Amino acid sequence: MTIALNHLDTGGEGTPLVVIHGLLGSADNWRSHVKQWQAARRVIAVDLRNHGRSPHAAGMAYTQMADDLLALLDRLEVPRVHLLGHSMGGKVAISLARLAPERVASLIVADIAPRAYGHGHDAIFAALRRVEAGAPANRGEADALLAEHVAERPVRLFLATNLERAEAGQLRLRIGLDEIEGDYEAIRAAPAGEGAFTGPTLVIRGSRSDYVTDAMLPALHEVLPGARVVTLEAGHWLHAERPEAFQDAVNAFLDEQVD
Incomplete structure (x- = not known):
């Protein structure tokens, strides 16, 4: 489909x-x-x-x-x-x-x-999972969570483009992370x-x-x-x-x- x-x-x-x-x-x-x-x-x-x-x-x-x-x-x-x-x-x-x-x-x-290609996104997936679990209130908190796994600020800024404001007020990921990570072999x-x-x-x-x-x-x-x-x-x-x-x-x- x-x-x-x-x-x-x-x-x-x-x-x-x-x-x-x-x-x-x-x-x-x-x-x-x-x-x-x-x-x-x-x-x-x-x-x-x-x-x-x-x-x-x-x-x-x-x-x-x-x-x-x-x-x-x-x-x-x-x-x-x-x-x-x-x-x-x-x-x-x-x-x-x-x-x-x-x-x-x-x-x-x-x-x-x-x-x-080989595996190259383990740290990025870990960073996004950290944000998912941390439910940051603002982009500063989100960046700090991403920084636990990704040192490069330009990469963190790029990843932060996937954040949106949830109804409860916290930031959340708008991407289908489960689907992307679950079929990463197909992406590779x-x-x-x-x-x-x-x-x-x-x-x-x-x-x-x-x-x-x-x-x-x-x-x-x-x-x-x-x-x-x-x-x-x-x-x-x-x-x-x-x-x-x-x-x-x-x-x-x-x-x-x-x-």
């Missing part, structure tokens, strides 16, 4: 740009980018299942998340899109491009490769689908990130044979660290595409 995804739709003409966030992110994280892109095109930013304001449901397999997105495009009567995904969202984008290539006019993958896995996506593709990676290393490029090009690789002086959250350079890379690529 597909999930009715929460989404932001700017409206406008032409082939839309669909933006997909990464693990524990949301469409809200992309609002500043959306404001820039909407001057030139329609932009649709989504909350994946168990993220943002979308419903919670068991299962985080890439086939499921790609199906959720296809169902949204069908409801919006959008036949083809330019697809941009960061990290886990990049795997969703690759999955959709392989499973339904006729729906993808072009593909932009931000700092992820089409492969399985390679994207869904088989074979290669041969359409126009841009891969943007961070020079200080180990998510798309030079050693991974041969395997990446087997799945995305037409991929152009752009490297920014940044880490994994390259769209937040280098927003203007990220925008420039995306805009230059999209300007080459024919809607």
Whole structure:
């Protein structure tokens, strides 16, 4: 069963740009980018299942998340899109491009490769569980709870975007943490689908990130044979660290595409 995804739709003409966030992110994280892109095109930013304001449901397999997105495009009567995904969202984008290539006019993958990755979120899950148990009254208390497991303040600020005010007054997590942590193995896995996506593709990676290393490029090009690789002086959250350079890379690529 597909999930009715929460989404932001700017409206406008032409082939839309669909933006997909990464693990524990949301469409809200992309609002500043959306404001820039909407001057030139329609932009649709989504909350994946168990993220943002979308419903919670068991299962985080890439086939499921790609199906959720296809169902949204069908409801919006959008036949083809330019697809941009960061990290886990990049795997969703690759999955959709392989499973339904006729729906993808072009593909932009931000700092992820089409492969399985190791465990890397144990401390983050522990920090979120600490907040869940601690029921903080304000963001200062929430940050102190997160800091028991996560030292890096930028990471804590990112995690805090998942907090909302409950009716009782305390802060609570809006994400489906049980569902995300319960199917973390599916999130770690390679994207869904088989074979290669041969359409126009841009891969943007961070020079200080180990998510798309030079050693991974041969395997990446087997799945995305037409991929152009752009490297920014940044880490994994390259769209937040280098927003203007990220925008420039995306805009230059999209300007080459024919809607």
